[in-house]
Amino acid sequence: MKVWIGRDVFEDLLEQARTLAPLETGGVLMGWRRGGDRIVMGTIGPGPKALHGRHMFLPDHAWQVARINEAFAASGGDLDYLGDWHTHPESEAELSGLDRRTLQKLGRKIADSLMLIAAPAGGWHANAWTQPRGRLFHPAPAERCELAVFDVPSDWPRLISTPRA
Ligand SMILES: [Zn+2]
Incomplete structure (x- = not known):
């Protein structure tokens, strides 16, 4: 699977990661499914009641679901939930055992x-x-995706805001 992520969306995500480090953070990936490709057009943040630890992160699930529904409605049902993201501020960008079980x-x-x-x-x-x-x-075992950062054409519809908390 190939995952395309808008450059500004990706930079914003990494900025959130830098800001919270050394604590973990994360959120939701929103965008489009096109066959085997995924196009990430926005993120939804951790939420106000998320728990951020040095080796744990628990999102504010209820808050995220409300924001997902808002984004879905605001886009006329165009934007889908694609998955989640989180940080490993003191480790590698690799799946932990817990991450593998969560993804399953x-x-x-x-x-x-x-x-x-x-x-x-x-x-x-x-x-x-x-x-x-x-x-x-x-x-099945998790499969590594190809990640491609791209410049989003200015006339593409966008996730209107990138709510964080
Ligand atoms: Zn992890």
Whole structure:
């Protein structure tokens, strides 16, 4: 799977990561599904009741769901929930064991969900994975996505705001 992410969306995400470090943060990826491609057009933040630790992050799920529904309605049903992102301020942009289990659970609810992880080593950067559909009792391993940052054409519809909290 190839994940396209708007340059300003990506820079904003990394700015959020830098701002909260050394605490973890994260949010929701919103955008479009086009066949095997995902186009990330905006993020939704952690929410006011999110818990940020040095080695844990728990988003304010109720707040995020409300913002997802608003973005969906404001876009006339065009913008989809694509997955989640979070940071590893003191580690690598790789899936932890817990991340793999979380992605498997997410993938059971929403097929081909994304998980993007940002980390600071060598300059803040990110990697993304998707959870392919497995067979019953045989979950498939997470698959690394190709991540491509692109300049969003000015006439494309946008997620009107990037709510954070
Ligand atoms: Zn993680």
